[in-house]
Amino acid sequence: MKTPLFAVTLSALALTLSACGLTEPNAPAASGGDGQISVSSTSEACDLSVTEVGSGNLAFRVKNEGTEVTEFYLYAEDGLRIVGEIENIGPGLTRDLVVRATAGDYVTACKPGMVGQGIRNAFTVTESGEDLGITGVDAADIEAAETQYAAYVRDQSQELVDATGDFLKAWTSGDDDLARRLYPTARQHWERIETVAESFGDLDPKMDLREADLEPGQEWTGWHRIEKDLWPPATGYVPLTAAERQPFADDLMANTEVLQERVQTETYTVSDIGNGAKGLLDEVAAGKITGEEDIWSHTDLYDFQANVDGARVAYEGIKPLLDVKDAALSTDIGERFDALQELLDGHRTAEGGFVFYDTVEQPQRKLLSDAVNALGEPLSKMTGAIIL
Template sequence: MKKSLVPLACSAIALSLGGCGLTEANAPASTGEDGPITVTSTAENCDVSATEVGSGNLAFRVSNEGDEVTEFYLYGSDGLRIVGEIENIGPGLTRDLVVRAPAGEYVTACKPGMQGEGIRSAFTVTESGEDLSVQGVDEADITAAETQYGAYVRDQGQELVDATEAFLAAYTAGDDDKARSLYPTARQHWERIETVAESFGDLDPKMDLREADLEPGQEWTGWHRIEKDLWPPASGYEPLSAQAREPVAADLMSNTELLNERLQDQTYTVSDIGNGAKGLLDEVAAGKITGEEDIWSHTDLYDFQANVDGARVAYEGVKPLLDAKDEALSEEIGTRFDTLQELLDQYRTDDGGFVFYDTVGASERKELSDAVNALGEPLSKMTGAIIL
């Protein structure tokens, strides 16, 4: 779970169909004649212009009229499964979210300050009779994209279990040098499917919450709890004893296995895949670029690369669909991925890893940030280009 109080430019990562907004021509019919569903977020309210709409392509236009950075979520009926999200909406900014939603009960939420459960409301999608299939592309390509992405996620889930087990074995045995070497490579399997993992709202804070995002009285568990113990600050911290390490490790292992179990039954639509790719670039912009993600170990570039890996896999899976609908956009996304990868490769070490992020200067971080934004802008249009 990554949170940043640094607002991101709308043009860089907003999921839109025309710059930072939906054009009149592309606004989903199911949102009504007035266009997208508007959401106004303030410190105390999350005003949604409609609480019941027809099934189909839903467009939410979220405006932050508060003083803090906010987020907007559309959850499933359980209030945990994330159907779609927009993070890091700075004060005064407006961003768009497009999701393909079948009939059912949902929950909307704004999170001013990006903490807690947020300001929630019930949201109903009724059966409109609209054909939810993607038009203008080969159905076999759709099936292939969805099947291949599901297999990729399941594979990463199992690899996460295996790598986490090895990492925690070294950690609980007191082999800190080995544990430190395994920490960033094990986490890469989490980061490649981070947006999927985050969709399980009960597991994400247990596994990936940063210390800076703890709420009063909240127990700190997961990856970053162990990270701090392996790379302790020079003063003011008492390392965990061998005995105290056991329950912390067992908790992370148990939640990792539970995550993997849940992943085995998950299926993904083209909309899920496209929004997931956009979300992974959001994660890079929100935490990796700033160095807030792995603040103790400074292994942020491993996570950065893994987010990019996951986004690229998602893009390449739906590329045949995007080629058919908007070949120029597809080509631009591919070129931007290549450019970003070339920059990242400059920070590799001889063993295939990455340098510590605290050795990367401000100008180099700016260069990486610019490349992320240059990719994020066309990538944010991918889902809309395919499904609308």
């Protein structure tokens, strides 16, 4: 049996606690699932009310009691594979994460300042005997959705290898005009499966780290290091020589091939697919809307479109299940995808690409942001509507 990407069948559901019948803010975690785990995040600590619970539906209520924006992660036993996360929790705010967990060892982490490895703790889920299957839907539809999504990820990873190779060949040969044209289209294959790539915790920092997120002494490699060399700032930057470019190209190509190799044996549950869709939309809200993703090239709209592409593929794959469990929600999500796509299409060039994001005025950015938020709210309910 292949091991699912997100640690056996554990899945993160971005739902409110009330949706699971959990309304008391400080209710203790139950021994057999359906329990609430309180998490207090500060600059020095990540305190959980319990660190061992029974398998089933688990609800993490994360309160930021520090002074910096924080994040909360649930990792697999290896401390690398992300199985659930909550981002951008401001000081004084509380966010909820519901997971359906099988027995096993996990790692929790709070990341004050949203940097580094975070403050980590061991977390154990024991066997409670609770059935974690999906009820009320055809098993054949479940299998089809999971099989099709795995094939999609493998296809995109192969396309990423091929497109990255062409891009790097242009860059290392000194054909910067061609490299600039290939940069945004090659990256789209990465962005369509970004949450899958990010779940391998060792690859994302090497391949997609932005300069603003570097820690002291950390080596900067990957797409955005090359981006800066192709679109250098007007002052204070020394372009890389041909000899200096080659190691960065070799490193990005090698890591791309590692990603492609790893996804060949990965499988994905319905929960993984649904939460991945929401995660891709969160990527849009966190970096593409603000223009922080491709700060040198301003090709953010290509990444934006690719994240939406990946989220929509995920939604459409499990749509037959959602149509059965919550037809109204399914319709709402589909309509909001259409509305967002219509806005994105309004920023296309005559050649079918996208305008540079620094030419998009603030009112138009606000419309895009509103459409992302309007889609994100029902999309966050999708996995729970199917699983619970």
